[in-house]
Amino acid sequence: MKRTAGYLVLLAAAVASAVVLAWARYRSRVLFVELQQLERARDVLETEWGRLQLEQAALAAPGRVERVARERLHMHVPGPDETVIVKP
Numbered sequence: 001m002k003r004t005a006g007y008l009v010l011l012a013a014a015v016a017s018a019v020v021l022a023w024a025r026y027r028s029r030v031l032f033v034e035l036q037q038l039e040r041a042r043d044v045l046e047t048e049w050g051r052l053q054l055e056q057a058a059l060a061a062p063g064r065v066e067r068v069a070r071e072r073l074h075m076h077v078p079g080p081d082e083t084v085i086v087k088p
Contacts, residue, residue: 058064069075
């Protein structure tokens with residue numbers, strides 16, 4: 001009788017251990033898939049960030065700013081007759 005109870009306890013422990021192991025492996029796989037998806041999203045965002053930095057550098061280039069000021073805003077460098085000096 002005691003032997004049977006001992007075997008049942010060992011059997012229950014083995015089954016519980018197998019269930020916990022299966023759950024841990026499943027959870028590990030789920031987390032690994034999520035990690036891969038997040039890494040792919042990070043790579044996409046890093047690529048976009050680099051593209052945006054290049055675009056910003058191109059748009060802020062001094063030559064482009066001057067060209068846009070002249071063409072679109074009709075700005076020009078003031079001449080001596082357009083310059084007023086204000087004394088304090």
